Amino acid sequence: MIKLHNTKTRRKEVFAPIDPDNVRMYVCGPTVYDRAHLGNARPVVVFDVLNRLLRETYGADHVTYARNFTDVDDKINKRAADSGRDISVITDETIQWFLDDMGSLGALEPDHMPRATQYIDQMIAMIEKLIVKGHAYAAEGHALFAVDSWKEGYGKLSGRSVDDMIAGARVEVAPYKRNPMDFVLWKPSTDDQPGWDSPWGRGRPGWHIECSAMADELLGKSFDIHGGGNDLMFPHHENEIAQSCCANGDDSFAKVWLHNEMLQVEGKKMSKSLGNFFTVRDLLEQGVPGEVIRFVFLSTHYRKPMDWTDKKAKEAQSILRKWYAQAEQALPGGTPDNYVLRTLADDINTHGVLAECHQYSHADDVVALRSSLELLGLMGDEVPSWASVPDVDLTLYEGRLTEARSIAMVTKDFSQVDSLKAAYIAAGLEVRMSKAGVELVPGPDFDAAKLEGLL
RNA sequence: GGCGAGUUGGCGGAGUGGUGACGCAGCGGAUUGCAAAUCCGUGUACACGAGUUCGAUUCUCGUACUCGCCUCCA
Numbered sequence: 234m235i236k237l238h239n240t241k242t243r244r245k246e247v248f249a250p251i252d253p254d255n256v257r258m259y260v261c262g263p264t265v266y267d268r269a270h271l272g273n274a275r276p277v278v279v280f281d282v283l284n285r286l287l288r289e290t291y292g293a294d295h296v297t298y299a300r301n302f303t304d305v306d307d308k309i310n311k312r313a314a315d316s317g318r319d320i321s322v323i324t325d326e327t328i329q330w331f332l333d334d335m336g337s338l339g340a341l342e343p344d345h346m347p348r349a350t351q352y353i354d355q356m357i358a359m360i361e362k363l364i365v366k367g368h369a370y371a372a373e374g375h376a377l378f379a380v381d382s383w384k385e386g387y388g389k390l391s392g393r394s395v396d397d398m399i400a401g402a403r404v405e406v407a408p409y410k411r412n413p414m415d416f417v418l419w420k421p422s423t424d425d426q427p428g429w430d431s432p433w434g435r436g437r438p439g440w441h442i443e444c445s446a447m448a449d450e451l452l453g454k455s456f457d458i459h460g461g462g463n464d465l466m467f468p469h470h471e472n473e474i475a476q477s478c479c480a481n482g483d484d485s486f487a488k489v490w491l492h493n494e495m496l497q498v499e500g501k502k503m504s505k506s507l508g509n510f511f512t513v514r515d516l517l518e519q520g521v522p523g524e525v526i527r528f529v530f531l532s533t534h535y536r537k538p539m540d541w542t543d544k545k546a547k548e549a550q551s552i553l554r555k556w557y558a559q560a561e562q563a564l565p566g567g568t569p570d571n572y573v574l575r576t577l578a579d580d581i582n583t584h585g586v587l588a589e590c591h592q593y594s595h596a597d598d599v600v601a602l603r604s605s606l607e608l609l610g611l612m613g614d615e616v617p618s619w620a621s622v623p624d625v626d627l628t629l630y631e632g633r634l635t636e637a638r639s640i641a642m643v644t645k646d647f648s649q650v651d652s653l654k655a656a657y658i659a660a661g662l663e664v665r666m667s668k669a670g671v672e673l674v675p676g677p678d679f680d681a682a683k684l685e686g687l688l
Numbered sequence: 689g690g691c692g693a694g695u696u697g698g699c700g701g702a703g704u705g706g707u708g709a710c711g712c713a714g715c716g717g718a719u720u721g722c723a724a725a726u727c728c729g730u731g732u733a734c735a736c737g738a739g740u741u742c743g744a745u746u747c748u749c750g751u752a753c754u755c756g757c758c759u760c761c762a
Contacts, residue, residue: 397690
């Protein structure tokens with residue numbers, strides 16, 4: 234039994250799919266004009282975990298997950314104009330970057346990854362439908378959604394009314410708008426901007442219509458889950474709902490709305506406008522493994538703000554290193570423990586699963602540990618190379634230290650032992666001495682070159 | 689100004705109407721030639737005020753503070 238916090242009702246609800254044989258989820262993807270910053274990655278990881286949970290629960294063949302790429306947008310146009318590069322070159326490149334970076338975080342690719350530019354016809358059709366039904370109108374080359382035509386529904390998701398919003402509105406005041414809150418479905422393009430022919434002239438779609446059109450095309454008029462960052466709640470998701478529900482003529486569209494909280498840096502939201510952002514690629518290049526980033530993300534519940542700190546990353550790295558060494562002893566593909574599944578099913582309580590992993594690790598239950606890590610997407614068929622223990626034969630070095638030690642036991646002069654030990658530690662080895670003998674274990678900073686000449 | 693989310697021990701961070709996770713760090717001990725690793729033990733934490741209740745950190749209301757959205761943003 235999966236429970237999810239539905240933004241629409243502001244409550245945690247038991248999730249009951251419309252059709253258990255085809256559970257459908259749509260998540261808002263990126264606008265592709267630049268490398269994804271770390272904040273962009275949070276929803277990707279959150280909904281990747283949910284996707285895995287749904288697949289585990291309903292069967293991998295009974296889940297359809299769609300996430301879009303917005304490849305028509307003024308930010309892209311600006312990037313093209315500034316760099317002199319072709320729009321398609323920029324979007325193709327950025328999409329591949331995104332997939333590579335998110336792949337590094339262990340995110341499975343969705344079943345559908347529609348690009349907005351491939352669904353222009355569907356968008357135009359939906360806008361025409363809205364106009365026919367009196368929910369939209371054409372004006373000066375634009376097509377606009379008329380919020381007054383759906384006053385009873387507009388603003389419900391984000392808990393505001395049309396009248397409230399107009400009071401403190403900071404929206405663009407355009408003479409062709411009937412109501413200041415009306416938003417653009419279609420806008421005219423100049424000759425140097427990308428455009429498509431439409432009943433309202435050559436132009437391009439507004440931002441929100443693509444998600445409505447693509448979700449309709451790929452998932453149907455009603456589907457189960459719609460997700461994204463909570464900064465999209467208004468206006469983006471509100472506008473999507475308005476478009477889809479009015480086009481469909483009922484209150485269909487997504488049943489459950491999920492929103493993840495923002496990622497923060499130094500207590501402030503990471504965002505492009507604040508300039509306090511860094512990319513996933515930056516972190517990977519600094520040597521922070523994708524699994525570590527994922528672990529840090531999963532250690533905070535998705536509906537709470539999360540501060541990214543170096544301390545968390547370091548802690549995550551050493552915990553994962555320890556876990557991988559244990560999990561390696563189990564076979565891949567095990568069935569997740571029931572308790573773990575129940576925990577994760579409780580509104581995606583990833584932290585709870587990690588807490589359970591600590592218990593498994595402590596009890597050395599390598600089978601349960603491995604299946605849990607796999608469920609969270611922290612482990613595949615193999616231990617990540619950064620965490621795997623180097624395959625080196627240290628027998629001779631162990632013998633050398635054992636010998637020095639047994640002599641010292643008699644002479645009580647440990648200087649030779651201490652200097653050997655120091656040299657081994659300097660080479661990144663962990664030195665374990667006990668009555669049973671000497672054991673050397675390569676640590677994260679192991680450097681075989683530093684062992685030369687020590688025999 | 690409007691709307692929303694949040695406030696848990698040194699830090700991070702779950703959860704619960706009644707015997708108060710877990711991780712990291714700290715402290716004490718075992719172990720060790722000394723260590724490391726490991727193991728055992730250890731913390732009278734739930735912003736404040738009022739209410740409901742036999743009993744609230746957990747429910748309700750209010751106050752303060754923090755954060756987010758209302759403009760491109762995940």
